[in-house]
Amino acid sequence: MRQMSGAQMVCEAIIAEGVKTVFGYPGGAIMHVYDEIYKQKGFEHILNRHEQAAVHAADGYARATGEVGVAMVTSGPGFTNAVTGLATAYMDSIPLVVVSGQVPLSLIGTDGFQEIDAVGISRPCTKHNFLVRTLEELPRIFKEAFYIARSGRPGPVLVDVPKDITVDIGTFVYPDSVNIPSYKPTYKGNKRQIEKAVEAIKSAKKPLLYIGGGVVLSNAYKLVRELAAKTQIPAVETLMARGVMGAKNPLLLGMLGMHGNYASNMAMSETDLVISLGARFDDRVTGKLSEFAKYADIIHVDIDAANIGKLVDVDYPIVGDITEVLKAMLPQLDGVDANRYKAWRDVLNRYSELHPQSYIDSDEVIKPQWAIERIGELVGKDAIITSDVGQHQMWAAQHYPFDRPRQWINSGGLGTMGFGFPAAIGAKRAYPDKTVINITGDGSILMNMQELVTAAEYRTPVVNVILNNHFLGMVRQWQTFFYEKRYSETDLSFQPNFKALAEACGGIGYDVTTKSEFDAALKDAIRQDKVCFMNVAVNRFENVLPMVPAGGALFNMMLPQTIEGDA
Amino acid sequence: MPNILNERRVISVIVLNESSVLSRITSLFAARGYNIESLTVAPIPNSDMSHITIATNGSTKLMEQITKQLHKLIPVYKVIEHEEMVEKEMVLAKFPIAENLADISVLSAAYNGGVVNVGEEMIIVMVADEPKRIKHFIEAAQRYNPCEVVRGGVVAIER
Ligand SMILES: Cc1ncc(C[n+]2csc(CCOP(=O)(O)OP(=O)(O)O)c2C)c(N)n1
Numbered sequence: 001m002r003q004m005s006g007a008q009m010v011c012e013a014i015i016a017e018g019v020k021t022v023f024g025y026p027g028g029a030i031m032h033v034y035d036e037i038y039k040q041k042g043f044e045h046i047l048n049r050h051e052q053a054a055v056h057a058a059d060g061y062a063r064a065t066g067e068v069g070v071a072m073v074t075s076g077p078g079f080t081n082a083v084t085g086l087a088t089a090y091m092d093s094i095p096l097v098v099v100s101g102q103v104p105l106s107l108i109g110t111d112g113f114q115e116i117d118a119v120g121i122s123r124p125c126t127k128h129n130f131l132v133r134t135l136e137e138l139p140r141i142f143k144e145a146f147y148i149a150r151s152g153r154p155g156p157v158l159v160d161v162p163k164d165i166t167v168d169i170g171t172f173v174y175p176d177s178v179n180i181p182s183y184k185p186t187y188k189g190n191k192r193q194i195e196k197a198v199e200a201i202k203s204a205k206k207p208l209l210y211i212g213g214g215v216v217l218s219n220a221y222k223l224v225r226e227l228a229a230k231t232q233i234p235a236v237e238t239l240m241a242r243g244v245m246g247a248k249n250p251l252l253l254g255m256l257g258m259h260g261n262y263a264s265n266m267a268m269s270e271t272d273l274v275i276s277l278g279a280r281f282d283d284r285v286t287g288k289l290s291e292f293a294k295y296a297d298i299i300h301v302d303i304d305a306a307n308i309g310k311l312v313d314v315d316y317p318i319v320g321d322i323t324e325v326l327k328a329m330l331p332q333l334d335g336v337d338a339n340r341y342k343a344w345r346d347v348l349n350r351y352s353e354l355h356p357q358s359y360i361d362s363d364e365v366i367k368p369q370w371a372i373e374r375i376g377e378l379v380g381k382d383a384i385i386t387s388d389v390g391q392h393q394m395w396a397a398q399h400y401p402f403d404r405p406r407q408w409i410n411s412g413g414l415g416t417m418g419f420g421f422p423a424a425i426g427a428k429r430a431y432p433d434k435t436v437i438n439i440t441g442d443g444s445i446l447m448n449m450q451e452l453v454t455a456a457e458y459r460t461p462v463v464n465v466i467l468n469n470h471f472l473g474m475v476r477q478w479q480t481f482f483y484e485k486r487y488s489e490t491d492l493s494f495q496p497n498f499k500a501l502a503e504a505c506g507g508i509g510y511d512v513t514t515k516s517e518f519d520a521a522l523k524d525a526i527r528q529d530k531v532c533f534m535n536v537a538v539n540r541f542e543n544v545l546p547m548v549p550a551g552g553a554l555f556n557m558m559l560p561q562t563i564e565g566d567a
Numbered sequence: 568m569p570n571i572l573n574e575r576r577v578i579s580v581i582v583l584n585e586s587s588v589l590s591r592i593t594s595l596f597a598a599r600g601y602n603i604e605s606l607t608v609a610p611i612p613n614s615d616m617s618h619i620t621i622a623t624n625g626s627t628k629l630m631e632q633i634t635k636q637l638h639k640l641i642p643v644y645k646v647i648e649h650e651e652m653v654e655k656e657m658v659l660a661k662f663p664i665a666e667n668l669a670d671i672s673v674l675s676a677a678y679n680g681g682v683v684n685v686g687e688e689m690i691i692v693m694v695a696d697e698p699k700r701i702k703h704f705i706e707a708a709q710r711y712n713p714c715e716v717v718r719g720g721v722v723a724i725e726r
């Protein structure tokens with residue numbers, strides 16, 4: 001039993017959890033911990049240049065690896081800067097442990113310098129949070145924090161540590177196991193319910209696999225592919241599930257939802273049995289709820305019981321981990337006749353041929369969709385793609401040939417501009433040998449551009465492909481469609497010199513206006529050991545299509561050829 | 568089904584005793600727009616748990632969602648949403664001494680209570696009864712010009 005300070009216990013706990021990389025930013029209340037970070041050798045610390053970026057980086061690390069990401073911030077403004085990061089991870093169920101400094105216990109409640117109620121503020125955007133009140137409970141709290149973050153439906157956990165506790169000396173014993181009597185996630189699905197669901201699949205005529213981010217979180221993609229292959233049931237993926245089926249999988253119709261493709265949205269509108277795996281019927285996916293899967297019974301597999309029946313009535317609820325449920329389900333489907341759904345697949349294939357995911361390319365100007373497809377051709381399945389939020393994100397989701405889960409990292413639930421670059425840094429720290437590309441916009445990239453310095457300092461060569469339309473393009477698109485082209489505060493004609501900006505921070509910049517420049521710049525960028533900005537001038541008034549207007553029925557899509565150009 | 572949309576429900580929540588657990592519950596209700604009609608909390612004897620009783624209203628579907636969301640909170644051990652509950656609420660009421668004390672005393676006796684304190688200017692009564700009857704008591708008491716009525720909130724136990 002070793003005697004040590006609370007600060008050292010924090011480091012020892014992080015090491016005991018096997019964490020290799022911590023992202024963070026120091027300050028008064030967390031300084032004792034930073035003093036111990038200086039002395040230890042168990043993990044590396046990356047100094048991001050903003051706490052929001054530190055949490056996003058830990059988040060990107062977690063999404064790329066499936067492990068718990070760790071970030072560390074100081075009290076007050078350090079913590080409040082981290083809130084967007086927590087909320088982003090919370091909405092996408094990403095396992096994080098964020099450690100924040102807090103004023104000494106004796107000052108709590110006195111409006112002390114840099115005091116803010118961190119557990120109060122973070123309550124609605126964390127899975128759970130802790131304020132450490134005694135040194136004795138610190139090791140247990142860390143053990144529980146990591147356990148809660150990664151078990152059940154994963155999520156971010158905040159541990160707020162008052163400064164005096166980091167100074168106090170005590171014995172450190174890190175618990176081997178966790179016992180929280182009030183927290184016992186359900187992993188195995190109910191046997192009877194699974195049997196009923198299997199019967200429903202066997203008697204359906206037009207079943208559809210509706211695949212959500214939960215499949216990625218559960219590392220269940222092989223089982224899902226097996227399920228599809230065995231039954232020959234067609235599949236649609238949500239934004240969070242891109243890569244699960246693999247781009248070339250003939251059973252994959254594509255992405256569904258607001259910017260889903262025609263076949264996917266029509267499939268959902270006509271199916272008679274939705275097999276929902278780790279999806280949560282988000283409004284951006286369902287459109288008008290009363291029209292969503294109107295003719296279907298619904299099987300809903302989710303580890304979070306509260307997701308089931310929250311928005312739609314479910315006929316076959318199965319609470320459990322997708323991996324466990326599919327392991328139980330697959331053998332029961334042994335005798336299923338794959339020809340049974342052939343007529344249905346034929347209908348859907350015709351839909352795919354009728355309205356494929358398409359755009360009109362150009363030789364005069366780079367089309368953003370072309371740029372994404374080109375990245376796919378040049379770096380393909382090995383690269384990790386992160387993105388920010390806007391049109392570029394939707395085009396990336398639509399056009400990139402994702403081959404495996406965890407290849408596509410984006411903020412789906414919260415839609416946080418500024419997520420992509422720091423998340424790319426996190427992913428690159430986890431996989432230094434992989435090409436990591438952030439597909440971003442001229443608006444989003446500025447929201448965490450200080451990370452150029454972080455990436456340069458740590459020789460973390462991520463490539464930022466800025467699809468520059470000189471607009472807050474997604475908002476501009478809505479203004480075009482729904483606000484009679486009044487472009488209120490979305491024109492970004494005033495621009496920084498992106499190339500010079502990258503260079504000023506120790507990176508490399510490229511200005512790209514033609515396809516050949518694009519190829520040359522991308523090939524050069526991925527060979528570099530420096531962070532890059534590729535400033536790609538793209539067609540300004542390009543729109544993301546198909547589009548289901550917010551609140552509309554999924555089958556009422558605006559399709560490419562029905563929209564006249566704007567420019 | 569006319570009444571199904573706004574039925575009154577009582578939910579019992581058994582939680583681990585820790586300082587922030589009540590705020591986790593109330594902020595869950597606030598954040599998700601659930602209504603709290605009354606809320607009581609007290610430790611469960613000889614345990615490290617507390618019993619929280621929440622009276623709320625909404626449809627069956629909403630109740631199911633509230634129950635599940637409550638259950639997701641880490642320190643929540645058990646959530647009981649049951650039709651078969653014995654419910655009681657306590658009320659203290661203060662009346663001017665000049666009012667008809669005999670009537671007040673009879674009234675409170677009719678609602679399982681009685682006079683608990685008499686001062687120079689005021690008389691205090693306590694009653695404990697089912698929430699619906701408590702409402703009636705408070706209405707009836709208005710006749711005697713109560714200066715103050717303090718309700719305790721509903722406590723409930725499964726039958
Ligand atoms: C932090 C934050 N602020 C505002 C928004 C609203 N928003 C969504 S997309 C968008 C435009 C993004 O512009 P850009 O990064 O240039 O991408 P584009 O749509 O042009 O590809 C905005 C402002 C948001 N999602 N996140």
Ligand SMILES: [Mg+2]
Nearest residue numbers: 441442471473
């Ligand atoms: Mg833009």
